[in-house]
Amino acid sequence: MNEILMGLTAVMTPYNLFICVAGLFIGVLFGALPGFSATMAVAIFVPFTYSMEPGSALLLLSGLYCGGVYGGSIPAVLLGIPGTPASAPTALEGNALVRKGQAGKALHLVTLASVFGGFVSALCLLVGSGLLAQVAMMVGQPEQMFITIFGLSVVIMLSEDNLYKGVMVAIVSLILACFGQDPIEGFPRFTYGFSALISGLNVTSVLIGLFSLPEVFKMLEDPFGKIAESGKVGSMKMKLSELKASLYNAIRSTLIGVGVGIVPAAGPDIAAFMAYNQAKKASKHPEQFGQGADEGIVAAESGNNGATGGSLIPLLTLGIPGSAPAALFLSAMILHGVRPGPTLFTEHAETVYTMIIGFAVINLLMYFVGMIYCKAGSMILKIPKAILATSIVVLAVVGTYSTNRNMFDVWVMFGAGVIGYIMIRNDFPIAPIALALLLGSNMEKAWSVTKTLYEGELYMIFTRPLTVALALFTVVSFAFPLYKMYRKHKNKTKAAKAADTEVK
Amino acid sequence: MKKSLPDIIISIVLLGFLASLAVQLPDIPDISRTYPTVLIAVAALMSVILLVKSVLRYKTDETVETNVIGQMKIIVPFCLMIVAYLLLMNWLGYIVDTVLFILASLIYLRLKSKVAMVAIAVIMTVVIYLVFTQYLIVVMPFGRLINVAIL
Numbered sequence: 187m188n189e190i191l192m193g194l195t196a197v198m199t200p201y202n203l204f205i206c207v208a209g210l211f212i213g214v215l216f217g218a219l220p221g222f223s224a225t226m227a228v229a230i231f232v233p234f235t236y237s238m239e240p241g242s243a244l245l246l247l248s249g250l251y252c253g254g255v256y257g258g259s260i261p262a263v264l265l266g267i268p269g270t271p272a273s274a275p276t277a278l279e280g281n282a283l284v285r286k287g288q289a290g291k292a293l294h295l296v297t298l299a300s301v302f303g304g305f306v307s308a309l310c311l312l313v314g315s316g317l318l319a320q321v322a323m324m325v326g327q328p329e330q331m332f333i334t335i336f337g338l339s340v341v342i343m344l345s346e347d348n349l350y351k352g353v354m355v356a357i358v359s360l361i362l363a364c365f366g367q368d369p370i371e372g373f374p375r376f377t378y379g380f381s382a383l384i385s386g387l388n389v390t391s392v393l394i395g396l397f398s399l400p401e402v403f404k405m406l407e408d409p410f411g412k413i414a415e416s417g418k419v420g421s422m423k424m425k426l427s428e429l430k431a432s433l434y435n436a437i438r439s440t441l442i443g444v445g446v447g448i449v450p451a452a453g454p455d456i457a458a459f460m461a462y463n464q465a466k467k468a469s470k471h472p473e474q475f476g477q478g479a480d481e482g483i484v485a486a487e488s489g490n491n492g493a494t495g496g497s498l499i500p501l502l503t504l505g506i507p508g509s510a511p512a513a514l515f516l517s518a519m520i521l522h523g524v525r526p527g528p529t530l531f532t533e534h535a536e537t538v539y540t541m542i543i544g545f546a547v548i549n550l551l552m553y554f555v556g557m558i559y560c561k562a563g564s565m566i567l568k569i570p571k572a573i574l575a576t577s578i579v580v581l582a583v584v585g586t587y588s589t590n591r592n593m594f595d596v597w598v599m600f601g602a603g604v605i606g607y608i609m610i611r612n613d614f615p616i617a618p619i620a621l622a623l624l625l626g627s628n629m630e631k632a633w634s635v636t637k638t639l640y641e642g643e644l645y646m647i648f649t650r651p652l653t654v655a656l657a658l659f660t661v662v663s664f665a666f667p668l669y670k671m672y673r674k675h676k677n678k679t680k681a682a683k684a685a686d687t688e689v690k
Numbered sequence: 691m692k693k694s695l696p697d698i699i700i701s702i703v704l705l706g707f708l709a710s711l712a713v714q715l716p717d718i719p720d721i722s723r724t725y726p727t728v729l730i731a732v733a734a735l736m737s738v739i740l741l742v743k744s745v746l747r748y749k750t751d752e753t754v755e756t757n758v759i760g761q762m763k764i765i766v767p768f769c770l771m772i773v774a775y776l777l778l779m780n781w782l783g784y785i786v787d788t789v790l791f792i793l794a795s796l797i798y799l800r801l802k803s804k805v806a807m808v809a810i811a812v813i814m815t816v817v818i819y820l821v822f823t824q825y826l827i828v829v830m831p832f833g834r835l836i837n838v839a840i841l
Contacts, residue, residue, distance in 0.1 A: 572799035
């Protein structure tokens with residue numbers, strides 16, 4: 187308790203509060219710009235922390251990280267372009283609400299869900315670090331393999347209207363994820379002679395193209411119309427009953443986020459899709475998903491922000507960085523003489539508790555910073571389509587170029603955009619591409635390592651309790667939506683037959 | 691246009707793409723080949739099924755009236771403008787190329803005010819350039835022709 191109070195006192199100094207707010211402001215901007223990410227924000231600002239106190243340095247990085255994950259959702263809602271891959275499910279629902287003239291509601295919901303997810307994940311980091319670290323220790327390659335397969339089951343929910351095409355898109359995208367060096371031998375595959383393809387397709391470039399250019403082309407189908415049907419942002423006010431209705435969904439999604447966050451190599455992007463999938467499964471109105479469902483936004487946002495705290499648990503307790511931002515936190519901590527691991531909580535109690543309490547405070551401050559950005563950002567809807575379409579192209583180009591500083595990625599982005607538009611026009615869902623590209627390389631690596639480890643005796647993986655649990659989850663995750671769809675189809679057929687008999 | 695025609699075209703293109711991958715498989719070592727081979731085989735099978743189903747449906751399909759040609763008349767030239775923008779980036783440099791693209795795009799999309807057009811083109815380009823180069827430390831293409839002109 188003393189350590190917690192010590193951390194709270196350190197965070198509440200004017201200087202540290204300023205650092206938190208500054209980190210958030212910059213982080214949200216990084217998240218909102220296509221091609222930029224929370225990881226990039228943390229990476230760029232690590233050198234800026236050299237001269238700071240360790241606690242303040244970690245607060246700045248936490249603000250950048252949380253702000254970056256949240257920031258991606260603002261363009262996702264307003265333009266349908268996710269600033270980061272973690273906001274892709276938000277783009278599906280948020281932009282549908284914008285078209286209905288409810289941009290204000292969508293933005294407020296995104297902010298509240300993000301704050302809730304981030305705050306609860308900070309509490310998990312504070313209270314459950316020890317226990318969750320034990321779970322993290324049990325996650326090996328066989329478990330990783332089932333986690334990725336479990337993640338891919340989301341494809342079924344994402345393409346319920348056209349399951350066959352959705353699965354086909356996911357499989358082709360898994361092939362695209364194989365481009366470049368294989369994860370075991372490092373042999374370059376499917377490069378077509380392009381040296382730029384040796385490191386594989388840049389997922390960020392593909393996602394920027396896939397989610398931004400089709401929106402531009404859709405605007406051009408009616409270049410003189412308005413972005414939102416009403417042309418207005420709509421009220422940002424929300425009823426208490428609406429918030430209460432979302433509470434259970436937010437808690438479940440946050441816990442999924444925290445769980446996914448502690449798994450090495452999984453992060454906010456996978457957490458957002460998984461939480462979205464579970465929300466759709468549990469919803470009384472799954473048919474509203476894709477048409478602007480509040481539940482979808484709440485799930486995705488509390489899920490991806492829930493992963494922020496979760497991803498730091500293995501780092502702080504075991505010294506294992508499970509994600510790119512966690513690795514950057516590790517480098518910053520080492521730089522300041524703070525070595526994460528089991529002794530961290532005793533040897534550097536003040537610094538680590540300043541960081542954890544700061545993480546919670548940052549997430550609360552994010553509400554106010556977020557609302558400022560939302561109010562400014564919602565002006566976008568009043569801009570004529572000609573200007574908006576042009577700006578999106580310019581931003582997509584510069585954003586993609588900045589990820590690797592090469593034009594090849596920009597061409598990949600353009601190609602992905604054109605293909606995405608053709609797919610949308612012909613009822614091929616594009617969301618499975620994001621999921622398959624994000625999970626593809628993890629899945630191949632986990633599969634290959636597991637196969638090598640258990641050579642000839644693959645069934646032995648089921649002697650691991652966590653693998654068995656995850657395998658069961660995976661089976662249920664694939665079977666449940668299929669069963670639901672079968673029931674829906676059966677009911678429809680019954681209703682049609684009954685109507686026929688009545689007519690006769 | 692018949693409803694199943696796009697599916698027929700897409701499955702044929704996809705099969706071509708998968709064939710281009712399949713011919714590269716023998717050059718890949720065994721250990722790195724199994725996983726993509728399985729995926730390619732499944733994707734090819736699914737494409738063939740989609741193709742056959744679409745061909746069988748083609749005769750009975752109703753013809754649907756769409757405004758595809760009208761929309762393409764707007765979208766295709768805009769795509770060509772983007773292609774020109776990307777091709778010229780390394781030659782003209784980020785600033786000149788982006789100003790030209792924004793002007794061309796706004797003229798094409800019939801923005802009325804000419805003053806607004808020029809202001810948007812210049813301000814947007816300069817702001818993006820300064821933010822990315824000064825604060826985010828991204829070196830933008832300077833342009834070979836600009837280099838030659840300076841020398």
